[in-house]
Amino acid sequence: MRKNKDADANKRGIIGVQATSLIFKLALLFLATFLVYVIFKNNSFFANQDFGEITKVQQSPLPSQSSYDGSHNYKENYINQNLEIFIESGKYKGETLNLKHRSSTSNVYDTRFSKGDQVFLEEINKDLDGTLTAKLGDTKRDYINVTMLILMIGLFFIFASREGFFTILSLGLNLAGFYIMLLAYFRGMNILYMTLPMILTFGILLLLFMERDKNLLIANIVAMVLASLGTLALALLSISFAPEKIDYDYLNYLIHPYAPADAQLIFLSQLVIGASGAILDVVVTIVYAADELIKQGVSDAKSLFKSCQRVADTLVGSMLPVVFFTNIAASLPFFLLCMRNGFSVSTILHHNIFFEMSRFLVGSIGTVLAVPCAILSAIFFLSKRRQPK
Amino acid sequence: MILLIQLVILILLIMLFCGDGGSRAIVTTVFNGLVILASLHAMYAGAPPLAACLLACLATGLFAARYQFQGAGQARLALASVVALIVLILPLILWITSKGNFEGFSPQEYEITDTNGFGRNIDLNMFQLSASVMIIALTGSLTDMAIGISAVSQELKAADATITFSLLFTSTLRVGRAVLNTSIHTIFYIFLGEYLTLFIQYVSDYDWGYVINSKSFTSEFATVSICAIGLSLILPVSALLSSWSLTRHQSNNK
Numbered sequence: 001m002r003k004n005k006d007a008d009a010n011k012r013g014i015i016g017v018q019a020t021s022l023i024f025k026l027a028l029l030f031l032a033t034f035l036v037y038v039i040f041k042n043n044s045f046f047a048n049q050d051f052g053e054i055t056k057v058q059q060s061p062l063p064s065q066s067s068y069d070g071s072h073n074y075k076e077n078y079i080n081q082n083l084e085i086f087i088e089s090g091k092y093k094g095e096t097l098n099l100k101h102r103s104s105t106s107n108v109y110d111t112r113f114s115k116g117d118q119v120f121l122e123e124i125n126k127d128l129d130g131t132l133t134a135k136l137g138d139t140k141r142d143y144i145n146v147t148m149l150i151l152m153i154g155l156f157f158i159f160a161s162r163e164g165f166f167t168i169l170s171l172g173l174n175l176a177g178f179y180i181m182l183l184a185y186f187r188g189m190n191i192l193y194m195t196l197p198m199i200l201t202f203g204i205l206l207l208l209f210m211e212r213d214k215n216l217l218i219a220n221i222v223a224m225v226l227a228s229l230g231t232l233a234l235a236l237l238s239i240s241f242a243p244e245k246i247d248y249d250y251l252n253y254l255i256h257p258y259a260p261a262d263a264q265l266i267f268l269s270q271l272v273i274g275a276s277g278a279i280l281d282v283v284v285t286i287v288y289a290a291d292e293l294i295k296q297g298v299s300d301a302k303s304l305f306k307s308c309q310r311v312a313d314t315l316v317g318s319m320l321p322v323v324f325f326t327n328i329a330a331s332l333p334f335f336l337l338c339m340r341n342g343f344s345v346s347t348i349l350h351h352n353i354f355f356e357m358s359r360f361l362v363g364s365i366g367t368v369l370a371v372p373c374a375i376l377s378a379i380f381f382l383s384k385r386r387q388p389k
Numbered sequence: 390m391i392l393l394i395q396l397v398i399l400i401l402l403i404m405l406f407c408g409d410g411g412s413r414a415i416v417t418t419v420f421n422g423l424v425i426l427a428s429l430h431a432m433y434a435g436a437p438p439l440a441a442c443l444l445a446c447l448a449t450g451l452f453a454a455r456y457q458f459q460g461a462g463q464a465r466l467a468l469a470s471v472v473a474l475i476v477l478i479l480p481l482i483l484w485i486t487s488k489g490n491f492e493g494f495s496p497q498e499y500e501i502t503d504t505n506g507f508g509r510n511i512d513l514n515m516f517q518l519s520a521s522v523m524i525i526a527l528t529g530s531l532t533d534m535a536i537g538i539s540a541v542s543q544e545l546k547a548a549d550a551t552i553t554f555s556l557l558f559t560s561t562l563r564v565g566r567a568v569l570n571t572s573i574h575t576i577f578y579i580f581l582g583e584y585l586t587l588f589i590q591y592v593s594d595y596d597w598g599y600v601i602n603s604k605s606f607t608s609e610f611a612t613v614s615i616c617a618i619g620l621s622l623i624l625p626v627s628a629l630l631s632s633w634s635l636t637r638h639q640s641n642n643k
Contacts (some may be wrong), residue, residue, distance in 0.1 A: 074512040107492050108494060109509050141603070148611065156569075159621045178489070254499070274583065278579070309407065312411075313410025321535055326616070327583065332425075332429065340511035354585075362395060
């Protein structure tokens, strides 16, 4: 009885130490975040444009505009903002400036400023009578991005520890690889021929970081390659068998003018990249589960297949919503913009957000295709070595 | 037509390679799509976007817990942890959206302009819509991981029925790290695929100083970082909830 009490106290001690260590790490992270925030909010010493902070906003209404979408009338209110800006960098640092700004209340294409926003200022000039004038630029957002970056990486490190380091490293290398690939693309190289091998290479690199066992590694790699190639093949199939040509006008952020063949390669690259994340997740989970099952004595292919299928069932069920929501979330504002401009829902689904829908469907196809690839790969590479001698 | 072919291929693959769970996944995805459409119609009709979005997330979560995972204990715990986390992160989302001024569309979206038929006088609360986008992406990324962590907890408890709360919690945290790593990877690639064309624009036309201050980059990076922060935080939250739920009856037997 006494021994148990000691053991419990020991465990409580360990928990106590871990909790203190966590609180310390979180405190350190918040301090770092706050420091970064302050530094970038006042980075006049390395920002390449002058900026200021809005200290007062006075609003007055302007005549509203209306539009009609075929069934409803909408009244858009416009406002005039008189902004008092405290200049924080450059020759006139420390002085105040007054600017006028016109904005709508919906802010579909424009910006409404608030007190505390930092804005860029161009061509700050002093008139003969001493008043300052300038051209109002866009909102300064660098401090927000850097703060979020520090917070994101910091929290990830705290909760993912050592494995997290490898993930961050691999993601960083990924981005660097993408940058280099894009530079090569601008020199005329085929983007799809570069994307597919690069994605597979980085997948293999990550697996090398994560997995020590040679057989598991090979099983994972083969499954990942098969599933990725299969997904691309099915995507190509769906595009070639359809009678209509894809209108790449709505491929968001695509540079206009574009060559349709080039746009198609970019679109296919997007599909491959989007699907590969889910494919890797499914493959690693199933191969690991198959390995555990084999260790527990399940040796014949058929029952292994059935057991893995049960694992895959839950996995697919939880992964499909991920692929769905992350792909279509960003398209919702555009969806609503179209609805309020009179487009019908079926038009929107088939044309305006065609690419988001397609990314979701192909991503899901990849997720599901990874299941048989992983199971077969696991059976082929893992069960052989576990055969009783 | 292309979408239809892809949909048919997907359904065929699910029927071939997945069991009941896969068929339920089809129904769940259809339900999710219908809920999103319904909330879009609500927003179109004038409902505040944030409220419609939160209701939609709740509806999809409840349906997934009840139908997809058939009311299993771990599914309800996962749903509870997702809801708790969204409440926790909501202030951060609102802070970014209000400071970032990135509601609406950026000049990088060449096709979306007044002159192409996408007029601006639509009287819509784009600020709330921006926040809704992040919440929906966040909900999507969190559910998978929450289910995974709850499953890990349950496995550990099944392996050792007398395990204490604190040991279960720390073990779940340790094993759950692998789930966190793969989840981060998954959403990273999905977002990278989504914004490939934007990166092409950035590399070809703009310098680093412009990019880090631009509306398009900020709105995209905000979504990605919120999802990543959410994933990092749901590990302890979900582990805490499931460990507590699995061991709360034990203290009575001491």
